Amino acid sequence: MTTDGRKARGEARRRQLVEATLAVIERDGLAGLTHRAVAEQAGVPLASASYHFASLDALAMTAFDHVTDELAVAFGTEDEPTLALLAAVLADEVEQRPGLWLAGYELYLLAIRNPELRAGAWRWMEVIADTFAPDLTGPQRQAFQATVEGICLHTLLREEPYSASEIETLLALSWPRA
Structure with a gap:
């Protein structure tokens, strides 16, 4: 065709x-x-x-979908989804593409005010939870997602991003499997 x-x-x-x-x-x-x-x-x-x-809303929504798609690809894995792998991917992604993460979080915060963006805001966190902690449900799943979000935000705020080993330690403190 x-x-x-x-x-x-x-x-x-x-x-x-x-x-x-x-x-x-x-x-x-x-x-x-x-x-x-x-x-x-x-x-x-x-x-x-x-x-x-x-509209700018249409532009923002499409940009947010693009960020979410990029992150979903980055966090999808054929390997055994382990704590160490998640930590390594988080460290690499935030360090190598800080601009994408920064823009993504700007759009993420916009989703608080714009309900049409909220599905995109949750989508990438669902990908991470589905990939790395599919057995978690309810409050455990939410705590896992919140921890990953917090680590990403802290990494962007820090002068020196978290290393993979630091991220692994932080995740282990809140991940029931660790």
Whole structure:
């Protein structure tokens, strides 16, 4: 089946605008998110940004979905899901892609005010829990997810990110399997 060239170009432009959105949020925070800023970051006409994303909410939702998809891929594993593996992936991801995490948390906080974003906010935490602690339910699952979230936020706040061994120690304190 041949893909319509216009459709492929439109999808490529949308990806370009989403990546520009994340760069704007990383640089300026959500307060700096405008169609104009995204268009300038992407190097495209303003009309292109507003054509592909009629509202800033639509742009933010699509950017948040992109972040969630990226994190779901990063935390998916074919290996045995162990505490050490989770710690290593967390340490590597936050250290190697701090901009993605920073923009993701800006959007995560936006989800508190915008119920349409909340499903995306939970989705990546469900991926982590489903992958690394599928047997946890109820309050134990919530505590596990909150611990992972806290570790990620602390890593972004610290001058020196947590190492994998430090993360493993923190997880072991709250993970029933450890």
